[in-house]
Amino acid sequence: MSLPVSRTLRAADLEALAVGLCLLGSGGAGDPHPFSSVLRSQLGDGELVLHAPTELAGASVVPVGMVGATSVFTEKLPHGGEFGAAVAATGRWTGASPDAVMAIETAGLNGVTALVAALHLGLPYVDADLAGRGLPRLDQLTWVAAQLALTPCALAFPGGHTMVLDRASPTEVERTIRSALAGTGGWAALALAPGPAASLDETACVGTLGRALDLGRAHGSLRMMADAAEVAEVLGGEILGEGRVHDVLRHTSDGGLQSESSVTVLDRHGPVLRIETENEFLMVLVDGQPRATVPDLICLLDRRTNRPLAVDALRRGDEVFVLVLPAPAWWLASGHVERVSPAAFAIDCPPLLLEGRS
């Protein structure tokens, strides 16, 4: 990982950013495109500084993001005040106002929501997040792994009401928020309790937005109809196969709450690829042998346009590259990889990662 240096974001970078966030979403985490147009209008000709945590030592940073169904989010758009309401609620509860904003999850839709919140609140943005990639559950965040509390936290719903949750374990937070969402509008703005910027290097993934920008720019340099080796080289990953989606087998587990699917890709050179998914792509088997798993970023790209494809958008007949990118460094370095390994998704397979393989 390169040294965190503060960077700036302009409206011209937003397309690359969206693609990069999709790649970090690993098939899930929602589509950043609709909300990035909100960001574009807010940015105008200006720029947003992506601060490294060290630059704001002493500041307290509030992680914000959107929770719930990303698909509902694009149908039931925010009025803009939700993030402010959530941050204000935690402020009222703790008696201290945050000095800066960071993202809960810099991947997919939530990569953009924190930026919009920072602009809206007029607070600096710290390029750090608690996931480093698309992750489906709040109890999988880095703070939980680092034994930090998620509470007090506040939810602001698009209907205007607000909910504050305190003294709950991460599992309780996850469960309570899910049930609250089921009873309301389907999504909500979430603000966690602010934390000190100084400790973010140990407790959060730093520079993820920068990584998204780098990935997006590299992706933008790819030609249409680029070949597999070129895609792997430019994006810094490995292509496990390329071919046609033969079948998308959708099934549900966990009493119908968790939707899973198995995507079968027939490689044009012969092998049969099977990709196990939940919200994200979790594991790739090539000819019956597991070859890649979470927390590495498994992405399916349209083979013609190289556009990343979401799990729920995959259709039979799509021509795809099956790409794997390295996992966020924090998970490997911190020794907490088991929290985002296949076992955390009820897949009894050890993590198979790019790092340490070569």
Place this chain on the structure above:
Amino acid sequence: MSADAPVPLVALLDHADWQQVKVLASSPAPTLMVGGVSLVADIRGRAADLEGHLLTVLQPPLRDDWHIDVLIQTAAAGGASALLIGDSSPLSQPSSLLAARVGLTVLGADDPLTAALAARRLVSEADLHASETVLRVTSMAARSGEGVEDVMKAVGSVLRRPLALVAAGGDTLLGADVVMEEDRETVARTLTAVAARSRVTERVELSGSALLIAHPVPPTTARDATMWLVARLPHDLPAESAALSAALSVAAAVIGQRASLRRLAVERDARARASLLGELLNAPDDLAPTTRRRALEAGWRLDGWHLGIRIDTGPDVDPVAQRPELISALHEEGLEAVVVEQGDGWSAWITSEDEPRGADVEARAGQIRRAQRRLSTTTATAVGVGRCHAGPRGVARTLGEAGEAARLAAGRVASGRFLHVDRLGLGQTLLAWTRTDTFQPAARSLLAPLEDQPGDLLHTLTTYLDEESSVSETAAILGIHRNTVSQRLTRIRSLLAVDLADPSERLALHLACRTIWIPPSDVS
């Protein structure tokens, strides 16, 4: 055969113990062999020895579980012949695609343990399989019903293969169709009467991979026809064919014994019936009380009205053995008759409470004629039917008439060798006999001198004999002078060189006239 003998997977799939096993992916090639069986508890299990083995997973997997893919890959990489999982529903798309890619046959069974154990027995424990099969066949056959059919059914339920009794030459006598038309020649060449005498099991390799295992049924008497007990296998599965060879020799012996027991009983009954009928025919007016009682016990009603039927067969037919066929032919036409073996054929009669009306008798005769036609597919017969007569004496009379009629019927090809006395009267029946192919040429040559003579000599002679040798009556009928009649008679006597006063010669001439020239009044 105690060492492992690899068997073709296709043969296992056709085995009765593997009926529940389905091919879920990659149909096996005919050459794919199974040399052993490895068991694992669930799809995460790993077996040490896979090469050439049938890898069996006991716990039913979740259909969409990706572990199936891993297992398919491991099994293929380890050289397993096939994978058997505990779920016979279709594989998921990715799994079946993978199986096709790595070329591994995937099988499904709702009870994989039973299937695996059956496979293991057929592959590794052929001797055990054979002895178990023989034991089960022996006990089932011993407990089966009396008939040969019962034994066949019992043995078939153990072997679970098509089973039949086949005559030398390949005709199926009883049971399933085991000899297909295209295999007939091969079968006829192997299953000969000569081969049957050596009393050893024969194997007949058929077109395709099918196989017949045949064992001759030991004959009861020297003149019994050769019979083979035959089982058909779709594939030569060594353990199964060995077991079948042994089992069939046991079953054939039981069938032979049952056949001879049945024959003994049947012959005893036949003798009893024949002697009872003999007594009835000898003294119908003066039946001994014991005879009456025996008749009653035999189910014969001596009172009422009887309609006699005589069925003559050639000397080649065994009336004792064929009796059931006659009874069933009559039964299928709705006739319940008493049938007694007598000489070269049967005597039979139908009894009714009241004197049947003419139309009823006609209908009965029609039914009997149809029964004869049914029987004609196996046995050629000449059938005579008598008139209805009452009481014990009536049995004798109607059977007597039926016997006469049957003798006449034998010469009447045109009427299907069937004759009912009631229709014509006995006299007409006898006369009808003179019109047969044998008598007519004789009659023609006897009367030949009268042809081409002036004066209607044949007509005159016929009328004269019909009118009891009365010249004046003849003259009146023919409308000529009686002297003309006398003169014609003199010419007839001289032309034929006969003495019209001699009764025998007169009878012969009369019959001859009737044969050649039918007066208009007799044409009906």
